[in-house]
Amino acid sequence: MIKKFHDMTPVRRENLQGGQGGAWNRYALAPHEELQGSHFQMVGTIRLDPGAEVGEHEHLTNEELYVILEGEGIYTEDGVEHKVGAGDVLILQRTHSHALRNTGKGTLTFLAVIVD
Template structure:
């Protein structure tokens, strides 16, 4: 499967997981897609506006990977904060919680992948 960037329609989302502000998201596999037999539940890029965040949430039945592509963020995993920047990979295992906030002046863009 190949998903070309220009074929992925940008989707405006507000208050992701109860967070602040908004983002523009592009999905190779959207959260509502059902790929029979696949462990992928979502693959997309998230471009958080300055000051915006993905609110704290727990992953009870799946795991998530963030790869920071652009900007500066503050990532919180199980209550512990970490500064993050381009190239950083954030792996959240099942049973843990996380959030991320754009603390830079520009956008915070990251790849997000959720798998069962």
């Protein structure tokens, strides 16, 4: 399966997971969209505005992967903060919590993948 970037409609979302600010998202697999026979629950590119954040939230029944594509920010996992930037890969396992805040002057762009 191939999903072309230009075919994915940008979706504006505010207050992701209760965080401040907003982002433009492009989904290859949107949240709550079912892909028959797959463990993928969401696959998308997220562009956080300067100062925006994905609020802290817990993953009880699934896991999430972030790949930072551009920008810089602070990633919080289980209450511990880490500086992150382009090329960093962030893996969150079940029963843990995380958040991501854009601390740069430009957008913080990352690939997000949720699997069960």
